Amino acid sequence: MRIALWQMNPTVGDVRGNAEKILQGISWARAQRADLVVFPELSLVGYPPRDLLFREEMLRAVEEVLEEEIRPASQGIGVLLGAPVREEGKLYNSALLFFAGKLCARQDKTLLPNYDIFDEVRYFRSAKERKVVTFFGERLGLTICEDIWNDKDFWSRPRYDLDPLEDLFTQGATLLVNISASPYHFGKKRLRASMLSHIAQKYTCPLVYVNQVGGNDELVFDGSSLVLDAAGGIVWEGKSFAEDCTVIDTEGSLQAKNPSQVCEGIEEVYQALLLGIRDYFRKTGFKKALVGLSGGIDSSVVAALATFALGAENVTGVGMPSFYSSKESLEDAQALAEHLGIEFRVIPIGEIFSAYLRVLNPSGTPLVDLAEENLQARIRGSILMFISNREGYLVLSTGNKSELAMGYCTLYGDMSGGLDVLADVPKTTVYELARYINREREIIPRRVLVKAPSAELRPHQRDEDVLPPYGVLDPILKAYIEDNLSPEDIAALGFDEVVVKEVIRRVDQAEYKRRQAAPGLRVTTKAFGVGRRMPIAWKKGWE
Incomplete structure (x- = not known):
């Protein structure tokens, strides 16, 4: 099967404009003789749409575009994209597979992140089930972003009791496809590549990962989509911080020609x-x-x-x-x-x-x-x-x-x-x-x-x-804000306890x-703003 990856930069809420990008991707993929074209998570509305998901007019526009534009465009080519879907008064973060003018599969997101910058439990319901989808001779394991971030053999402390991948591979998935909107922070590209490589190796299964790119308010999405072979080698790596596309062929077997190590530095x-x-x-x-x-x-x-x-x-x-x-x-x-x-x-x-x-x-x-x-x-x-x-x-x-x-x-x-x-x-x-x-x-x-x-x-x-000198201050701030360490734990790293306590006092104060600052662009694991929700009026009552 020839699979096209369309790493796109959506605008949050711009259903019609995002649909135009998706239709452009479909046309390009068809010209490349692709059997399937894959778009990122919630690509039709952009991520994160936040409380726009409560707007009836936006959800209605999504339904109209899916029915009147995306579905007819799937003649002769499979189209896999992300969109919010309503069912019986509930909302789901869904991967929709169209082909031959019909919706032939839908997989809802199972694991809904509710930490740091994520707030999906506020909007969505979790998938009721996970099913492998047979398409062009492949048994596709369709997943959405967080669904692949819970492997108990990779993480020392998985966040969820359920691992959707186990369900899919029990059903005999031969190709894992993940549509994603994974925001950037320094170190994320390397971590993500390492995790995806581990999954491909663990299940001896090729993996197609398509990520959103672009800036949406405080968040920056790096793209960096990946195709990995069954040994975990990188077959293709999408551009970082730019839109990109490619076509890969699963005929025979995918194999990394030049296995590469994902690197990160100040350039990112x-x-x-x-x-x-x-x-x-x-x-x-x-x-x-x-x-x-x-x-x-x-x-x-x-x-x-x-x-x-x-x-x-x-x-x-x-x-x-x-x-x-x-x-x-x-x-x-x-x-x-x-x-x-x-x-x-x-x-x-x-x-x-x-x-x-x-x-x-x-x-x-x-x-x-x-x-x-x-x-x-x-x-x-x-x-x-x-x-x-x-x-x-x-x-x-x-x-x-x-x-x-x-x-x-x-x-x-x-x-x-x-x-x-x-x-x-x-x-x-x-x-x-x-x-x-x-x-x-x-x-x-x-x-x-x-x-x-x-x-x-x-x-x-x-x-x-x-x-304090910034060479001293910055590591203390990282330990407190990003790593969530106590004053005692930070002092144990070799910092003066009096300095540590004064820094923490001033951070809290x-x-x-x-709270009145302009929005800022997130590039670390814990940024001020949407990802760190601290009270203003509070007292440390545990000392």
Whole structure:
């Protein structure tokens, strides 16, 4: 059987637009003489559709498109796609197989993830049964994303009591097909490939895995679809962070010609952020990005990423020096803009800041305290939002994960914006990204990479005045936020217990700030926002 894989980038809710992509894939596969074309999970509505699944008009549109467009297009070719399906008042996340103008098989998703960024139990019911489907001489084991993530021999602690694969292979499946919407985080590609290879080897069965690609709000989907032979070797690997397609032939037996090892590095984080920015703008309708350029590492990296994602003509940087801004910082911001080829404006905030100080300090003597430091950030945020309102820009905020974790950011100031590109990127990784951006030529001025990080809101200020060194802070944050370790467990890794407890105290205290932050692109195993739902008002009552 000739099977076409169509790794597509759907837009959430755009049933008609996604259907056009699917029909294009069907036409292409037919031209390639494919017997079956496979699309990702929920490809007709995009993933995750969230509470759009409660909208009657969307579900009705899905039913109309399936009946009037997809079903007739299956003449002479099998079409396997993902869509929400209603039955007796219940909703299922389904894989639908059309052929010869008919729906010839439907397999609902069995394992509904309800952790981290997933919330499928809120919307769907689990499959009642699992059945192998005979098609073109193959016995297809149809699965949907999470259904293959529960092998008890691969995972030390499986999440579910049931393993759908055991059912399917008991029934004699000869080819496993998984349609997926598996979001990216660093390390996910390697983990996924290792797991799929294990399954193929365990059951001595070829495996076809088709994943969604694209950015949907905070989530980025990497694609990286795979075809594996019965020995677990990779026959074909789809592009990462881009749409892709291929045709494979199961005639005889699939065999990996050049077994490859899936590798990951800072390039994948870079590509994920580019795709996340690009799709966030494209799918929300914005065209132009605005970035406040301080001459620091974070704003430099954000401006560079925005430029590479959207084009230099669609990015504008704004330098807003105050009394405390160094001459070198403004020079570095100017040099960065020139290297990127973006528009650069300079709007000094000294006069505005002085006016505030006169009004807010009746004694006439500025206190140079935290309130005045944050006032500068809020003036800058107001300027950026003014330009955004007047000229139609989307402001990109520049706070990184380390700062957001510690509350080292200003509400209505540097947190202003419609998207925080670095919200899930620790400070140490920001420097890695900067070095990667400069891999071929100097884009971010070298001085930006070597000077001590500073908010420049008071004389001689350095981040390390109030934060541990980032080389110490970031591993503690990862242990607490991503690995969910206790203070005692983190200290046992070799960190000072007093420092650990203070870091954790500040992380917990800053939750109210993060709740008001712009959405951020997820690139680690645990991002702030939809995947980490902590209360704001709470007390640690177990000590």
